[in-house]
Amino acid sequence: MDGITFGRTSLLCTLLWALIVCSEALNVKVAPKVEVLKGETAKLPCTFTVSSSASNPIVEWYFEEQGTRRRVAFRSQGGDGSDENTPLTGRVAIEEDYTLTISSTQPSDELTFYCQVNTGLAGVAEAATMLKVFFAPEKPELTRPSSQAISVGETTSSEIGTCVTMNGHPQPRIIWFKDEQPLPEVKDRKEQTYMIPSVVKEASGLYTITSTLYMQPTKADKDSVFQCTVEYSMPGDQIKQKKSDTITINLNYPSEEATFSLLNTDQVKEGDTVTMKCETDGNPQPEFDFTKDGKMISGQGGLLTLKSVKRTDTGVYKCTATDFDNLDADLSGTINLNVHYIDPVNVIPAEPQVVMLGDKVEWQCKTKASTQHTVQWKKGSEVLSQDGTLSIQDVSYDKAGEYMCIGAVPSVPGLTAEATVSLTVKGKPMIETPVPTEVGKEDDMVTLKCSAYGSPAPQFTWNPAGKESVSVEGNKLVSTVTLKATAEVMKNGVTCEVTNEFGTDSKKLPVSLTRAIDNTADRADKQQGGSSGVVIAVVVCVLLLLLLVALIYFLNKKSKLPCSKKGKKEVASGEVNNDIVVEMKTDKANEEAGLLNKRPSTEQ
Secondary structure, eight states: OOHHHHHHHHHHHHHHHHHHHHHTOEEEEEOSEEEEETTSOEEEOEEEEESSOOSSOEEEEEEEETTEEEEEEEEETTEEEEOSSSTTTTTEEEOTTOOEEEOSOOGGGOOEEEEEEEOGGGOEEEEEEEEEEEBOOOOOEEEOOSSOOEETTOSSOEEEEEEEEEEEBSOOEEEEEETTEEOOOOOOTTSSSEEEEEEEEOTTSOEEEEEEEEEOOOGGGGGOOEEEEEEEEETTTEEEEEEOOOBOOOEEBOOOOEEEEEOOOSOOBTTOOEEEEEEESSBSOOEEEEEETTEEEOOBTTEEEEOSOOGGGOEEEEEEEEOTTOTTSOOEEEEEEOOBOBOOOEEESOSOEEEETTOOEEEEEEOOBSSOOEEEEEETTEEEESSSEEEESSOOGGGOEEEEEEEEOTTSTTOEEEEEEEEEEEEEEEEOOOOOEEESSTTOEEEEEEEEEEESOOEEEEESOOEEEEEEETTEEEEEEEEEOOHHHHHHOEEEEEEETTEEEEEEEOEEEHHHHHHHHHHHHHHHHHHHHHHHHHHHHHHHHHHHHHHHHHHHHTTOSTTOOSSOOOOOTTOOOSSOOOOOOOSHHHHHHHHTTOOOOOOO
Protein backbone atom coordinates (compact mmCIF):
# COMPACT_ATOMS: atom_id res chain seq x y z
CA MET A 1 0.00 0.00 0.00
CA ASP A 2 1.43 3.31 -1.00
CA GLY A 3 1.48 6.39 1.12
CA ILE A 4 -1.47 8.03 -0.55
CA THR A 5 -3.72 5.05 0.01
CA PHE A 6 -2.63 4.76 3.65
CA GLY A 7 -3.38 8.46 4.26
CA ARG A 8 -6.81 8.13 2.78
CA THR A 9 -7.54 5.06 4.89
CA SER A 10 -6.41 6.81 8.11
CA LEU A 11 -8.62 9.83 7.38
CA LEU A 12 -11.62 7.58 6.83
CA CYS A 13 -11.04 5.76 10.11
CA THR A 14 -10.72 9.07 11.98
CA LEU A 15 -14.02 10.28 10.55
CA LEU A 16 -15.73 7.04 11.48
CA TRP A 17 -14.40 7.22 15.06
CA ALA A 18 -15.60 10.83 15.41
CA LEU A 19 -18.99 9.77 14.13
CA ILE A 20 -19.19 6.97 16.67
CA VAL A 21 -18.14 9.27 19.54
CA CYS A 22 -20.68 11.93 18.57
CA SER A 23 -23.41 9.36 18.32
CA GLU A 24 -22.58 8.16 21.87
CA ALA A 25 -22.91 11.69 23.59
CA LEU A 26 -23.20 11.55 27.49
CA ASN A 27 -25.31 13.99 29.61
CA VAL A 28 -25.13 14.06 33.46
CA LYS A 29 -27.74 15.91 35.59
CA VAL A 30 -27.72 16.83 39.33
CA ALA A 31 -29.59 19.35 41.51
CA PRO A 32 -27.72 22.66 41.53
CA LYS A 33 -28.28 22.94 45.28
CA VAL A 34 -29.43 20.58 48.03
CA GLU A 35 -30.55 22.03 51.40
CA VAL A 36 -30.73 20.11 54.66
CA LEU A 37 -31.03 20.81 58.40
CA LYS A 38 -28.09 19.86 60.59
CA GLY A 39 -28.40 16.24 61.79
CA GLU A 40 -30.79 15.17 59.01
CA THR A 41 -29.98 12.96 55.99
CA ALA A 42 -29.04 14.71 52.75
CA LYS A 43 -29.90 13.14 49.36
CA LEU A 44 -27.90 14.26 46.29
CA PRO A 45 -29.53 12.78 43.14
CA CYS A 46 -27.56 12.04 39.98
CA THR A 47 -28.93 10.92 36.59
CA PHE A 48 -27.35 10.57 33.17
CA THR A 49 -28.43 9.91 29.60
CA VAL A 50 -26.53 8.42 26.64
CA SER A 51 -27.75 7.91 23.07
CA SER A 52 -27.07 4.16 23.19
CA SER A 53 -26.79 1.79 26.08
CA ALA A 54 -23.49 1.88 27.87
CA SER A 55 -21.79 -1.42 28.36
CA ASN A 56 -20.63 -0.86 31.98
CA PRO A 57 -21.19 2.66 33.37
CA ILE A 58 -19.24 3.67 36.45
CA VAL A 59 -20.63 6.46 38.71
CA GLU A 60 -18.33 8.11 41.23
CA TRP A 61 -19.06 10.87 43.76
CA TYR A 62 -16.35 13.37 44.73
CA PHE A 63 -16.23 16.44 46.99
CA GLU A 64 -13.92 19.38 46.58
CA GLU A 65 -12.21 21.07 49.50
CA GLN A 66 -9.57 23.78 49.18
CA GLY A 67 -9.13 22.99 45.49
CA THR A 68 -8.60 19.27 46.03
CA ARG A 69 -11.01 16.52 45.03
CA ARG A 70 -11.57 13.36 47.05
CA ARG A 71 -13.80 10.45 46.13
CA VAL A 72 -16.33 9.35 48.74
CA ALA A 73 -18.47 6.68 46.97
CA PHE A 74 -18.86 4.74 43.66
CA ARG A 75 -21.18 2.27 41.89
CA SER A 76 -20.78 -0.02 38.84
CA GLN A 77 -22.10 -3.34 37.63
CA GLY A 78 -19.57 -4.96 39.85
CA GLY A 79 -21.09 -3.38 42.99
CA ASP A 80 -20.86 -0.21 45.10
CA GLY A 81 -18.75 1.11 47.94
CA SER A 82 -17.46 4.10 49.86
CA ASP A 83 -13.94 5.34 50.34
CA GLU A 84 -12.08 5.16 53.63
CA ASN A 85 -10.44 7.97 55.53
CA THR A 86 -12.70 10.78 54.37
CA PRO A 87 -14.78 13.16 56.54
CA LEU A 88 -17.87 11.30 55.30
CA THR A 89 -16.68 7.76 56.00
CA GLY A 90 -19.40 5.78 57.77
CA ARG A 91 -22.09 8.34 56.92
CA VAL A 92 -22.19 8.09 53.12
CA ALA A 93 -23.77 5.62 50.71
CA ILE A 94 -24.70 5.47 47.00
CA GLU A 95 -28.10 4.08 46.04
CA GLU A 96 -29.09 2.05 42.96
CA ASP A 97 -30.27 5.21 41.19
CA TYR A 98 -26.81 6.71 41.91
CA THR A 99 -28.19 9.09 44.58
CA LEU A 100 -25.58 9.96 47.20
CA THR A 101 -26.96 9.94 50.78
CA ILE A 102 -25.18 11.58 53.71
CA SER A 103 -26.59 10.88 57.17
CA SER A 104 -26.19 13.01 60.32
CA THR A 105 -25.13 16.03 58.29
CA GLN A 106 -22.74 18.50 59.89
CA PRO A 107 -21.87 22.09 59.03
CA SER A 108 -18.53 20.78 57.71
CA ASP A 109 -20.47 18.83 55.04
CA GLU A 110 -21.34 22.09 53.30
CA LEU A 111 -19.16 21.41 50.21
CA THR A 112 -19.36 21.15 46.43
CA PHE A 113 -20.00 17.55 45.30
CA TYR A 114 -19.37 16.12 41.80
CA CYS A 115 -21.17 13.21 40.20
CA GLN A 116 -18.80 11.71 37.54
CA VAL A 117 -20.08 9.13 35.02
CA ASN A 118 -17.75 6.98 32.87
CA THR A 119 -19.55 4.98 30.14
CA GLY A 120 -16.58 3.76 28.09
CA LEU A 121 -17.27 4.54 24.43
CA ALA A 122 -19.44 7.55 25.36
CA GLY A 123 -16.65 8.96 27.40
CA VAL A 124 -16.68 10.67 30.81
CA ALA A 125 -18.94 13.48 32.05
CA GLU A 126 -19.72 15.12 35.39
CA ALA A 127 -21.96 17.69 37.10
CA ALA A 128 -21.57 19.68 40.35
CA THR A 129 -24.09 20.20 43.18
CA MET A 130 -23.79 22.36 46.31
CA LEU A 131 -24.82 20.98 49.71
CA LYS A 132 -26.14 23.65 52.12
CA VAL A 133 -26.50 22.84 55.84
CA PHE A 134 -28.74 24.99 58.10
CA PHE A 135 -29.14 25.28 61.87
CA ALA A 136 -31.16 27.93 63.74
CA PRO A 137 -29.12 29.87 66.34
CA GLU A 138 -30.16 30.19 69.98
CA LYS A 139 -32.18 33.14 71.25
CA PRO A 140 -29.82 36.11 71.64
CA GLU A 141 -28.87 37.21 75.14
CA LEU A 142 -28.62 40.95 75.81
CA THR A 143 -26.67 42.15 78.86
CA ARG A 144 -25.81 45.54 80.26
CA PRO A 145 -22.24 46.44 81.24
CA SER A 146 -21.24 45.97 84.86
CA SER A 147 -19.83 49.51 85.03
CA GLN A 148 -21.57 52.47 86.68
CA ALA A 149 -24.31 54.58 85.13
CA ILE A 150 -23.72 56.54 81.96
CA SER A 151 -23.64 60.30 82.28
CA VAL A 152 -25.13 62.63 79.71
CA GLY A 153 -22.62 65.00 78.11
CA GLU A 154 -19.59 62.70 78.03
CA THR A 155 -17.25 63.24 75.06
CA THR A 156 -16.76 59.53 74.34
CA SER A 157 -19.27 56.84 73.52
CA SER A 158 -20.28 54.48 76.32
CA GLU A 159 -21.11 50.80 76.19
CA ILE A 160 -24.87 50.29 76.09
CA GLY A 161 -25.03 46.49 75.97
CA THR A 162 -23.66 43.28 74.47
CA CYS A 163 -25.69 40.85 72.37
CA VAL A 164 -24.61 37.21 71.97
CA THR A 165 -26.22 34.48 69.84
CA MET A 166 -24.75 30.96 69.68
CA ASN A 167 -24.73 27.87 67.45
CA GLY A 168 -26.04 29.09 64.12
CA HIS A 169 -25.30 28.04 60.55
CA PRO A 170 -24.74 29.57 58.13
CA GLN A 171 -23.32 32.64 59.83
CA PRO A 172 -26.19 34.80 61.15
CA ARG A 173 -26.13 38.54 61.78
CA ILE A 174 -27.18 40.78 64.68
CA ILE A 175 -29.40 43.85 64.27
CA TRP A 176 -29.78 46.45 67.06
CA PHE A 177 -33.09 48.17 67.88
CA LYS A 178 -33.81 51.31 69.89
CA ASP A 179 -37.47 51.90 70.77
CA GLU A 180 -38.39 49.23 68.18
CA GLN A 181 -36.54 51.08 65.41
CA PRO A 182 -33.46 49.42 63.80
CA LEU A 183 -30.14 51.18 64.22
CA PRO A 184 -27.87 51.49 61.15
CA GLU A 185 -24.96 49.04 61.25
CA VAL A 186 -21.92 51.25 61.87
CA LYS A 187 -18.44 49.90 62.64
CA ASP A 188 -16.52 53.17 62.57
CA ARG A 189 -15.49 53.96 66.14
CA LYS A 190 -15.26 57.64 65.33
CA GLU A 191 -19.03 57.85 65.13
CA GLN A 192 -21.16 58.60 68.23
CA THR A 193 -23.14 55.37 67.73
CA TYR A 194 -21.38 52.22 66.47
CA MET A 195 -21.19 48.44 66.94
CA ILE A 196 -18.22 46.13 67.47
CA PRO A 197 -19.00 42.65 66.09
CA SER A 198 -17.08 39.43 66.52
CA VAL A 199 -17.50 35.96 64.98
CA VAL A 200 -16.33 32.65 66.43
CA LYS A 201 -16.56 29.37 64.51
CA GLU A 202 -16.92 26.62 67.05
CA ALA A 203 -15.40 23.14 66.72
CA SER A 204 -18.85 21.91 65.72
CA GLY A 205 -18.75 24.20 62.70
CA LEU A 206 -21.52 26.41 64.16
CA TYR A 207 -21.09 30.16 64.60
CA THR A 208 -21.28 32.31 67.74
CA ILE A 209 -21.88 35.99 67.00
CA THR A 210 -21.24 38.83 69.45
CA SER A 211 -22.08 42.52 68.97
CA THR A 212 -21.49 45.37 71.43
CA LEU A 213 -23.36 48.67 71.06
CA TYR A 214 -21.75 52.01 71.94
CA MET A 215 -23.53 55.39 72.11
CA GLN A 216 -23.33 58.93 73.44
CA PRO A 217 -26.88 59.07 74.90
CA THR A 218 -28.83 62.25 75.57
CA LYS A 219 -31.43 62.97 78.26
CA ALA A 220 -34.11 61.88 75.77
CA ASP A 221 -32.69 58.34 76.02
CA LYS A 222 -33.52 57.99 79.74
CA ASP A 223 -36.62 55.91 78.95
CA SER A 224 -35.36 54.31 75.72
CA VAL A 225 -35.72 50.53 75.32
CA PHE A 226 -32.93 48.58 73.61
CA GLN A 227 -33.15 45.14 72.00
CA CYS A 228 -31.13 43.00 69.59
CA THR A 229 -32.34 40.55 66.97
CA VAL A 230 -30.51 37.68 65.30
CA GLU A 231 -31.35 37.25 61.62
CA TYR A 232 -30.59 33.84 60.05
CA SER A 233 -31.27 31.78 56.90
CA MET A 234 -33.26 28.56 56.63
CA PRO A 235 -34.01 26.20 53.70
CA GLY A 236 -36.17 27.59 50.91
CA ASP A 237 -34.58 31.06 51.00
CA GLN A 238 -36.36 31.77 54.31
CA ILE A 239 -35.08 34.62 56.45
CA LYS A 240 -36.07 34.34 60.12
CA GLN A 241 -35.43 36.30 63.31
CA LYS A 242 -35.21 35.76 67.05
CA LYS A 243 -35.48 38.64 69.49
CA SER A 244 -33.68 39.15 72.76
CA ASP A 245 -35.18 40.52 75.96
CA THR A 246 -35.16 44.30 76.33
CA ILE A 247 -32.98 46.51 78.50
CA THR A 248 -32.93 50.14 79.54
CA ILE A 249 -29.86 52.12 80.45
CA ASN A 250 -28.97 53.68 83.79
CA LEU A 251 -28.50 57.26 82.68
CA ASN A 252 -27.37 60.17 84.83
CA TYR A 253 -28.55 63.65 83.86
CA PRO A 254 -28.96 66.97 85.73
CA SER A 255 -32.23 68.22 87.23
CA GLU A 256 -34.08 71.11 85.63
CA GLU A 257 -37.28 71.32 87.71
CA ALA A 258 -38.85 69.84 90.87
CA THR A 259 -42.35 68.53 91.63
CA PHE A 260 -43.93 68.48 95.12
CA SER A 261 -47.19 66.49 95.26
CA LEU A 262 -49.68 65.21 97.84
CA LEU A 263 -50.14 61.45 97.43
CA ASN A 264 -53.45 61.29 99.36
CA THR A 265 -56.29 61.02 96.84
CA ASP A 266 -59.08 61.96 99.30
CA GLN A 267 -59.42 65.12 101.36
CA VAL A 268 -57.33 64.98 104.52
CA LYS A 269 -59.09 64.68 107.89
CA GLU A 270 -57.87 64.40 111.46
CA GLY A 271 -56.36 61.00 112.16
CA ASP A 272 -55.21 60.36 108.57
CA THR A 273 -51.63 59.60 107.51
CA VAL A 274 -50.43 62.16 104.97
CA THR A 275 -47.65 61.48 102.45
CA MET A 276 -46.02 64.18 100.31
CA LYS A 277 -43.46 63.38 97.62
CA CYS A 278 -40.76 65.66 96.23
CA GLU A 279 -38.82 64.67 93.11
CA THR A 280 -36.93 66.24 90.24
CA ASP A 281 -36.62 65.36 86.55
CA GLY A 282 -32.93 64.48 87.03
CA ASN A 283 -31.07 61.27 87.85
CA PRO A 284 -29.92 60.48 90.44
CA GLN A 285 -32.26 62.37 92.77
CA PRO A 286 -30.55 65.08 94.83
CA GLU A 287 -30.96 65.74 98.56
CA PHE A 288 -34.22 67.38 99.71
CA ASP A 289 -35.08 69.78 102.56
CA PHE A 290 -38.61 70.30 103.93
CA THR A 291 -40.21 73.20 105.80
CA LYS A 292 -43.65 73.99 107.28
CA ASP A 293 -44.56 77.66 107.47
CA GLY A 294 -40.85 78.39 107.15
CA LYS A 295 -39.70 75.99 109.91
CA MET A 296 -37.50 73.01 109.11
CA ILE A 297 -39.05 69.55 109.43
CA SER A 298 -37.50 66.17 108.72
CA GLY A 299 -38.31 63.87 105.82
CA GLN A 300 -36.79 60.73 104.40
CA GLY A 301 -35.33 60.99 100.92
CA GLY A 302 -37.98 62.66 98.81
CA LEU A 303 -40.90 61.63 101.09
CA LEU A 304 -42.48 63.65 103.89
CA THR A 305 -44.86 61.53 106.01
CA LEU A 306 -47.19 62.92 108.71
CA LYS A 307 -48.93 60.29 110.87
CA SER A 308 -52.31 60.84 112.57
CA VAL A 309 -52.52 64.48 111.55
CA LYS A 310 -54.36 67.10 113.61
CA ARG A 311 -55.96 70.39 112.64
CA THR A 312 -52.79 72.12 113.78
CA ASP A 313 -50.89 70.41 110.93
CA THR A 314 -52.71 72.68 108.46
CA GLY A 315 -50.21 74.99 106.73
CA VAL A 316 -47.84 75.59 103.81
CA TYR A 317 -45.21 72.90 103.18
CA LYS A 318 -42.20 73.42 100.93
CA CYS A 319 -39.50 71.14 99.52
CA THR A 320 -36.16 72.36 98.17
CA ALA A 321 -33.54 70.33 96.24
CA THR A 322 -29.94 71.16 95.30
CA ASP A 323 -28.36 69.56 92.20
CA PHE A 324 -24.64 70.37 91.98
CA ASP A 325 -24.67 69.55 88.25
CA ASN A 326 -27.16 72.40 87.69
CA LEU A 327 -26.90 74.97 90.47
CA ASP A 328 -28.78 77.58 88.46
CA ALA A 329 -32.05 75.58 88.43
CA ASP A 330 -34.88 76.53 90.85
CA LEU A 331 -35.72 73.13 92.33
CA SER A 332 -38.54 73.79 94.81
CA GLY A 333 -42.27 73.20 95.25
CA THR A 334 -45.06 74.01 97.78
CA ILE A 335 -48.25 72.32 99.09
CA ASN A 336 -51.02 74.09 101.00
CA LEU A 337 -52.28 71.34 103.33
CA ASN A 338 -55.76 71.69 104.86
CA VAL A 339 -56.68 69.20 107.62
CA HIS A 340 -60.47 68.91 108.02
CA TYR A 341 -62.00 68.28 111.45
CA ILE A 342 -65.27 68.02 113.37
CA ASP A 343 -65.71 68.65 117.10
CA PRO A 344 -67.36 66.11 119.40
CA VAL A 345 -71.15 66.57 119.40
CA ASN A 346 -72.69 68.22 122.48
CA VAL A 347 -76.10 66.80 123.56
CA ILE A 348 -78.34 68.62 126.04
CA PRO A 349 -79.48 67.00 128.26
CA ALA A 350 -76.70 64.39 128.11
CA GLU A 351 -77.92 62.19 130.96
CA PRO A 352 -80.44 59.34 130.39
CA GLN A 353 -84.04 60.53 130.34
CA VAL A 354 -86.86 58.82 132.31
CA VAL A 355 -90.40 60.02 131.52
CA MET A 356 -93.92 58.85 132.24
CA LEU A 357 -96.11 57.36 129.56
CA GLY A 358 -97.73 60.20 127.56
CA ASP A 359 -95.22 62.90 128.62
CA LYS A 360 -92.95 65.00 126.33
CA VAL A 361 -89.14 64.84 125.90
CA GLU A 362 -86.68 67.00 123.89
CA TRP A 363 -82.92 67.06 123.14
CA GLN A 364 -80.58 69.58 121.53
CA CYS A 365 -77.42 68.50 119.63
CA LYS A 366 -74.64 70.83 118.38
CA THR A 367 -71.12 70.59 116.91
CA LYS A 368 -68.52 72.58 114.91
CA ALA A 369 -66.44 71.57 111.87
CA SER A 370 -63.83 72.94 109.45
CA THR A 371 -66.46 73.30 106.71
CA GLN A 372 -70.20 72.93 106.16
CA HIS A 373 -71.60 70.05 108.21
CA THR A 374 -74.90 68.29 109.06
CA VAL A 375 -76.51 67.09 112.33
CA GLN A 376 -78.99 64.19 112.39
CA TRP A 377 -80.96 62.37 115.07
CA LYS A 378 -81.48 58.66 114.43
CA LYS A 379 -82.99 55.66 116.15
CA GLY A 380 -81.58 52.57 114.53
CA SER A 381 -81.56 53.32 110.78
CA GLU A 382 -84.53 55.74 110.92
CA VAL A 383 -83.71 59.46 110.59
CA LEU A 384 -85.90 61.45 113.03
CA SER A 385 -84.50 64.97 112.73
CA GLN A 386 -81.98 66.93 110.67
CA ASP A 387 -81.88 70.27 112.50
CA GLY A 388 -80.21 69.25 115.76
CA THR A 389 -83.47 69.22 117.77
CA LEU A 390 -85.33 66.02 118.64
CA SER A 391 -88.76 66.46 120.24
CA ILE A 392 -91.15 63.60 121.09
CA GLN A 393 -94.72 64.41 122.07
CA ASP A 394 -97.01 61.99 123.95
CA VAL A 395 -94.28 59.42 124.62
CA SER A 396 -95.34 55.78 124.14
CA TYR A 397 -93.63 52.60 125.19
CA ASP A 398 -92.25 51.97 121.65
CA LYS A 399 -90.31 55.27 121.89
CA ALA A 400 -88.09 53.90 124.66
CA GLY A 401 -84.50 52.98 123.71
CA GLU A 402 -81.26 54.60 122.48
CA TYR A 403 -81.09 57.68 120.24
CA MET A 404 -78.00 58.80 118.38
CA CYS A 405 -76.92 62.28 117.30
CA ILE A 406 -74.54 62.18 114.31
CA GLY A 407 -72.53 65.14 113.03
CA ALA A 408 -70.90 64.76 109.59
CA VAL A 409 -69.00 66.74 106.94
CA PRO A 410 -70.50 65.57 103.60
CA SER A 411 -67.56 66.83 101.53
CA VAL A 412 -65.07 64.74 103.55
CA PRO A 413 -66.10 61.04 103.55
CA GLY A 414 -65.63 59.40 106.95
CA LEU A 415 -65.42 62.62 108.93
CA THR A 416 -68.13 62.16 111.60
CA ALA A 417 -68.80 62.54 115.34
CA GLU A 418 -71.62 61.00 117.35
CA ALA A 419 -73.17 60.69 120.81
CA THR A 420 -75.98 58.52 122.22
CA VAL A 421 -78.70 59.14 124.82
CA SER A 422 -81.25 56.74 126.28
CA LEU A 423 -84.97 57.12 126.97
CA THR A 424 -86.91 55.10 129.56
CA VAL A 425 -90.72 55.25 129.59
CA LYS A 426 -92.51 54.44 132.86
CA GLY A 427 -96.19 53.68 133.34
CA LYS A 428 -98.85 51.02 133.86
CA PRO A 429 -98.38 47.85 131.82
CA MET A 430 -100.21 47.32 128.51
CA ILE A 431 -100.86 43.95 126.91
CA GLU A 432 -100.75 43.59 123.11
CA THR A 433 -103.87 42.12 121.51
CA PRO A 434 -103.46 38.35 121.76
CA VAL A 435 -103.78 35.97 118.80
CA PRO A 436 -106.41 33.16 119.07
CA THR A 437 -104.92 29.71 119.56
CA GLU A 438 -106.18 26.41 118.09
CA VAL A 439 -105.59 22.80 119.14
CA GLY A 440 -106.26 19.52 117.38
CA LYS A 441 -108.28 17.94 120.15
CA GLU A 442 -109.20 18.32 123.76
CA ASP A 443 -106.45 17.71 126.35
CA ASP A 444 -103.68 18.50 123.80
CA MET A 445 -100.83 20.65 125.12
CA VAL A 446 -101.09 24.28 124.00
CA THR A 447 -98.55 27.13 124.15
CA LEU A 448 -99.77 30.71 124.64
CA LYS A 449 -97.87 34.00 124.44
CA CYS A 450 -98.63 37.23 126.26
CA SER A 451 -96.65 40.36 125.27
CA ALA A 452 -96.74 43.46 127.46
CA TYR A 453 -95.12 46.90 127.70
CA GLY A 454 -94.42 48.55 131.03
CA SER A 455 -91.78 50.09 133.25
CA PRO A 456 -90.86 48.99 135.78
CA ALA A 457 -91.00 45.52 134.26
CA PRO A 458 -94.44 44.01 135.00
CA GLN A 459 -95.10 40.67 136.66
CA PHE A 460 -97.13 38.06 134.75
CA THR A 461 -99.94 35.95 136.23
CA TRP A 462 -101.63 33.16 134.23
CA ASN A 463 -105.04 31.64 135.07
CA PRO A 464 -104.99 28.70 134.87
CA ALA A 465 -101.26 28.39 135.46
CA GLY A 466 -98.78 26.30 133.48
CA LYS A 467 -95.09 26.01 132.71
CA GLU A 468 -93.96 29.62 132.18
CA SER A 469 -90.90 31.40 130.71
CA VAL A 470 -90.25 35.13 130.20
CA SER A 471 -88.09 36.80 127.52
CA VAL A 472 -87.34 40.34 126.36
CA GLU A 473 -88.13 41.46 122.81
CA GLY A 474 -87.15 45.08 122.26
CA ASN A 475 -89.15 47.28 124.63
CA LYS A 476 -91.59 44.58 125.70
CA LEU A 477 -91.66 41.48 127.86
CA VAL A 478 -93.04 38.22 126.47
CA SER A 479 -94.36 35.51 128.78
CA THR A 480 -94.90 32.05 127.31
CA VAL A 481 -97.01 29.42 129.12
CA THR A 482 -97.58 25.78 128.19
CA LEU A 483 -100.62 23.91 129.62
CA LYS A 484 -103.27 21.29 128.80
CA ALA A 485 -106.26 22.35 126.66
CA THR A 486 -108.94 21.05 128.99
CA ALA A 487 -112.65 21.48 128.42
CA GLU A 488 -112.66 24.37 130.86
CA VAL A 489 -109.75 26.05 129.05
CA MET A 490 -111.50 25.82 125.69
CA LYS A 491 -114.70 27.11 127.23
CA ASN A 492 -113.36 30.04 129.26
CA GLY A 493 -109.93 30.68 127.67
CA VAL A 494 -106.76 31.55 129.58
CA THR A 495 -106.27 34.88 131.35
CA CYS A 496 -102.95 36.79 131.23
CA GLU A 497 -102.55 39.53 133.86
CA VAL A 498 -99.61 41.95 134.17
CA THR A 499 -98.93 44.22 137.12
CA ASN A 500 -96.38 46.85 138.18
CA GLU A 501 -96.44 49.73 140.62
CA PHE A 502 -98.44 51.91 138.22
CA GLY A 503 -101.32 49.55 137.54
CA THR A 504 -102.65 46.32 136.08
CA ASP A 505 -103.83 45.07 132.68
CA SER A 506 -105.31 41.71 131.67
CA LYS A 507 -106.43 39.94 128.51
CA LYS A 508 -108.23 36.65 127.85
CA LEU A 509 -106.59 34.33 125.31
CA PRO A 510 -109.20 32.05 123.61
CA VAL A 511 -108.43 28.41 122.79
CA SER A 512 -110.57 26.48 120.27
CA LEU A 513 -110.65 23.19 118.39
CA THR A 514 -109.41 23.21 114.80
CA ARG A 515 -111.45 20.13 113.74
CA ALA A 516 -114.80 21.50 114.94
CA ILE A 517 -114.43 24.43 112.59
CA ASP A 518 -113.49 22.18 109.70
CA ASN A 519 -116.43 19.72 110.26
CA THR A 520 -119.00 22.52 110.39
CA ALA A 521 -117.67 23.86 107.15
CA ASP A 522 -117.86 20.41 105.53
CA ARG A 523 -121.47 19.97 106.59
CA ALA A 524 -122.41 23.38 105.27
CA ASP A 525 -120.76 22.53 101.95
CA LYS A 526 -122.63 19.24 101.72
CA GLN A 527 -126.01 20.85 102.55
CA GLN A 528 -125.43 23.57 100.04
CA GLY A 529 -124.44 21.00 97.42
CA GLY A 530 -127.68 18.96 98.03
CA SER A 531 -129.91 22.01 97.75
CA SER A 532 -128.26 23.05 94.55
CA GLY A 533 -128.93 19.60 93.05
CA VAL A 534 -132.66 19.75 93.80
CA VAL A 535 -133.04 23.20 92.28
CA ILE A 536 -131.27 22.11 89.09
CA ALA A 537 -133.54 19.03 88.73
CA VAL A 538 -136.74 21.10 89.06
CA VAL A 539 -135.59 23.64 86.48
CA VAL A 540 -134.79 20.88 83.95
CA CYS A 541 -138.22 19.25 84.42
CA VAL A 542 -140.07 22.55 83.88
CA LEU A 543 -138.12 23.26 80.71
CA LEU A 544 -138.89 19.83 79.26
CA LEU A 545 -142.63 20.23 80.03
CA LEU A 546 -142.77 23.62 78.31
CA LEU A 547 -141.04 22.18 75.23
CA LEU A 548 -143.61 19.36 75.03
CA VAL A 549 -146.59 21.74 75.28
CA ALA A 550 -145.12 23.97 72.60
CA LEU A 551 -144.67 21.00 70.27
CA ILE A 552 -148.30 19.87 70.68
CA TYR A 553 -149.52 23.40 70.01
CA PHE A 554 -147.42 23.69 66.87
CA LEU A 555 -148.69 20.42 65.43
CA ASN A 556 -152.32 21.38 66.22
CA LYS A 557 -151.92 24.62 64.29
CA LYS A 558 -150.69 22.72 61.25
CA SER A 559 -153.63 20.20 61.48
CA LYS A 560 -151.34 17.27 61.45
CA LEU A 561 -152.71 15.50 64.52
CA PRO A 562 -154.85 12.34 63.80
CA CYS A 563 -157.69 13.71 65.86
CA SER A 564 -158.17 16.64 63.41
CA LYS A 565 -160.50 16.19 60.38
CA LYS A 566 -161.06 18.42 57.41
CA GLY A 567 -164.85 17.89 57.17
CA LYS A 568 -166.10 19.05 60.51
CA LYS A 569 -169.57 18.00 61.50
CA GLU A 570 -171.63 20.50 63.36
CA VAL A 571 -173.15 19.12 66.48
CA ALA A 572 -176.54 20.58 67.12
CA SER A 573 -177.52 21.65 70.46
CA GLY A 574 -179.06 18.79 72.31
CA GLU A 575 -177.88 16.15 69.83
CA VAL A 576 -175.39 13.72 71.23
CA ASN A 577 -173.98 10.78 69.24
CA ASN A 578 -172.10 7.85 70.52
CA ASP A 579 -169.09 8.94 68.42
CA ILE A 580 -166.79 11.45 70.06
CA VAL A 581 -166.24 14.62 68.01
CA VAL A 582 -163.48 17.07 68.90
CA GLU A 583 -163.66 20.53 67.40
CA MET A 584 -160.71 22.96 67.62
CA LYS A 585 -161.88 26.50 68.19
CA THR A 586 -159.91 29.59 67.53
CA ASP A 587 -161.05 31.38 70.62
CA LYS A 588 -158.46 31.71 73.32
CA ALA A 589 -160.35 29.82 75.99
CA ASN A 590 -160.56 26.68 73.91
CA GLU A 591 -156.89 26.97 72.86
CA GLU A 592 -155.83 27.09 76.47
CA ALA A 593 -158.11 24.11 77.21
CA GLY A 594 -156.47 22.14 74.39
CA LEU A 595 -152.99 23.05 75.60
CA LEU A 596 -153.85 21.88 79.10
CA ASN A 597 -155.30 18.63 77.61
CA LYS A 598 -158.82 19.42 78.90
CA ARG A 599 -161.97 18.28 77.15
CA PRO A 600 -164.59 21.09 76.69
CA SER A 601 -167.94 20.46 78.42
CA THR A 602 -170.94 19.65 76.16
CA GLU A 603 -174.22 21.34 76.61
CA GLN A 604 -177.17 19.03 77.22
